[in-house]
Every structure is written in structure tokens, then in C-alpha cells.
Amino acid sequence: MKMMMKMLVLVLVLSGVLSVSADSQHEDLAITGCSDSDGEAMYALDGEEKWYADFIKQRGVEPQPDFIDHGSYPDPGAYQQAVANQQICRGNLKNSRKFNKDMPLEKDPPSSLVIYPRDDVELGEKNHLLCHVTGFYPAPVKVYWTKNGENVTEGTSINVPFPNKDGSFNQISRLEFIPQLGDMYSCTVKHLALKQPLTRIWDVEVKQPSIGPAVFCGLGLTVGLLGVAAGTFFLIKGNECS
Known part of the structure; x- marks a missing residue:
């Protein structure tokens, strides 16, 4: 129904x-x-x-x-x-x-809200944050962005509501930004069926290359060389005593 x-x-x-x-x-x-x-x-x-x-x-x-x-x-x-x-x-x-004047308006709140960067994050390089909200009815939703707690409107955009197969809708809002370490962004969504706005937070993180295997291999090589050196030393000493 x-x-x-x-x-x-x-x-x-x-x-x-x-x-x-x-x-x-x-x-x-x-x-x-x-x-x-x-x-x-x-x-x-x-x-x-x-x-x-x-x-x-x-x-x-x-x-x-x-x-x-x-x-x-x-x-x-x-x-x-x-x-x-x-x-x-x-x-x-x-x-x-x-x-349909006596038919109540059906209202479904968003079932999912996620925030993520469009491309791999590189400090100082222009990128886009995407805020994807889906599962709501009726359309549209309102999306608000913040950077470090301050409202942001410049560089923002949102597509028109796109229908899902179940009759609900989804929308994507975009924020153009330049990643700087320590910056924090948020995406807030408002909809008729929500008593309180939904908010997701994303902070700038840059993946660092793992040094664990390199350290382990380096340590193993050092221990191996020390073992060879110690063995050679005792072999020479043994020959001198005989």
C-alpha cells in the first residue's frame, strides 16, 4: 500500500x-x-x-x-x-x-547519509567532497556544509532529486575544497520527515606509507650480519688456539 x-x-x-x-x-x-x-x-x-x-x-x-x-x-x-x-x-x-485532499502525505526520512572525497586526498590539491543522501520521500532535501564549524556556501552544488527503484529519492551535494591537514568538514541534511537534521563529519587524513615491513627486514638483515660477524670471529680465534 x-x-x-x-x-x-x-x-x-x-x-x-x-x-x-x-x-x-x-x-x-x-x-x-x-x-x-x-x-x-x-x-x-x-x-x-x-x-x-x-x-x-x-x-x-x-x-x-x-x-x-x-x-x-x-x-x-x-x-x-x-x-x-x-x-x-x-x-x-x-x-x-x-x-487526493483526504490522503495523508507519505513521508520517509533518509535511510543513508555518507560523506567522502571524490579523489584520493593530496594536501594542497583541489578535490571535491560528496554528500550522498538516499531513501527519502518526498523530494527534495536541503544540504548544508561547514568547514571547521563555519558555514560554507562557496563552491557548493547539489543535483536534482534522482528516483530510486522503490519510489524514494537520492541526491548528491558537492563541495569543492583544497585539503589541509587538520581541517574538519560536515554535511547536514534536513527533510520533512526528520525531527532533527542528520549530520556526518569528515576530517582531512592523508594515507602514509607503511614502514613496518621495511623496518622488520632491515632489523633481520642487521641481526643476520651480526651473526655472521660473530661466527667468523670465533672461528678465527679457534684456529689461533689450535
């Missing part, structure tokens, strides 16, 4: 297109979503977000790095079409509220 309620709201508020090619086995997903104060338009290929509409900055965004082939999507009118679809979506949302 829980899953059916989620899917009912999802179908009415979000319109998605899913296609699978038998020849190349690729999966496309297009989502249009809206609320009274927010909207979403996103295109994904094989589970990777390729394009989304930023209705605040009024432009389309391709979140993939520059070195990745972005292909021919989207077409030049994709953002304008996304804006037009928002009007249709809000009309559908208004009708769905009338139809």
Missing part, C-alpha cells in the same frame, strides 16, 4: 519517459516535477544525470565534467520546453490535490 501511494503521487506530479534499446542496452530517463515553490526537469542516461534545468539561474546545466563527451543532448530549446512543462505540471498538481 505504501509503495502504491508513492507511485500514485509520482505519476500525477512527475511525468517520466523510460526507453530501453535492444541493440545497445541503454536506459533513458526524463523527469518533470513541480511544487508550489520549486520545479524539476532532468534527463539521465544509464543512471547518470546528463542535463537538468536550473529555474533559479534560468538555464540548462550539464553537470558532467568537461572531459566527458556530452553528445548531442540537449537540443537548444530544452530549457524553454522545461519552463513550459512546469505550467502543465502545476496544473496537474492542482487537480491531484483536489482528488
Whole structure:
């Protein structure tokens, strides 16, 4: 019943297109979503977000790095079409509220929150911290970053909510940073179903090469050489006495 309620709201508020090619086995997903104060338009290929509409900055965004082939999507009118679809979506949302006015809103808190660096940490080298939150419903979540206890907004970004197979959502927030030893970062998530925000902490650590085996081998070699030297000394002394 829980899953059916989620899917009912999802179908009415979000319109998605899913296609699978038998020849190349690729999966496309297009989502249009809206609320009274927010909207979403996103295109994904094989589970990777390729394009989304930023209705605040009024432009389309391709979140993939520059070195990745972005292909021919989207077409030049994709953002304008996304804006037009928002009007249709809000009309559908208004009708769905009338139809489901007595149905309580299903709310699920995030089931998982993790924070980790995108690349191996090297002091002084630019990197990204990722805060991945999943299992929540409805979307979206709000994510806040801190560095050494101070709020950070510069260099932060967040993708649009991405649907999971069970009807819940996941989102990833990113923080661009330069690792310095001793710095501590935190990612805090707020959601309608949470009584208290969730926070995860990450501090800068650099892996040091292990010296245990080298010391052990060096010590063994030293003891071996001492044994040979001692044996040679007693052998010479023995010959002198005979």
C-alpha cells in the first residue's frame, strides 16, 4: 500500500519517459516535477544525470565534467520546453490535490547519509567532497556544509532529486575544497520527515606509507650480519688456539 501511494503521487506530479534499446542496452530517463515553490526537469542516461534545468539561474546545466563527451543532448530549446512543462505540471498538481485532499502525505526520512572525497586526498590539491543522501520521500532535501564549524556556501552544488527503484529519492551535494591537514568538514541534511537534521563529519587524513615491513627486514638483515660477524670471529680465534 505504501509503495502504491508513492507511485500514485509520482505519476500525477512527475511525468517520466523510460526507453530501453535492444541493440545497445541503454536506459533513458526524463523527469518533470513541480511544487508550489520549486520545479524539476532532468534527463539521465544509464543512471547518470546528463542535463537538468536550473529555474533559479534560468538555464540548462550539464553537470558532467568537461572531459566527458556530452553528445548531442540537449537540443537548444530544452530549457524553454522545461519552463513550459512546469505550467502543465502545476496544473496537474492542482487537480491531484483536489482528488487526493483526504490522503495523508507519505513521508520517509533518509535511510543513508555518507560523506567522502571524490579523489584520493593530496594536501594542497583541489578535490571535491560528496554528500550522498538516499531513501527519502518526498523530494527534495536541503544540504548544508561547514568547514571547521563555519558555514560554507562557496563552491557548493547539489543535483536534482534522482528516483530510486522503490519510489524514494537520492541526491548528491558537492563541495569543492583544497585539503589541509587538520581541517574538519560536515554535511547536514534536513527533510520533512526528520525531527532533527542528520549530520556526518569528515576530517582531512592523508594515507602514509607503511614502514613496518621495511623496518622488520632491515632489523633481520642487521641481526643476520651480526651473526655472521660473530661466527667468523670465533672461528678465527679457534684456529689461533689450535
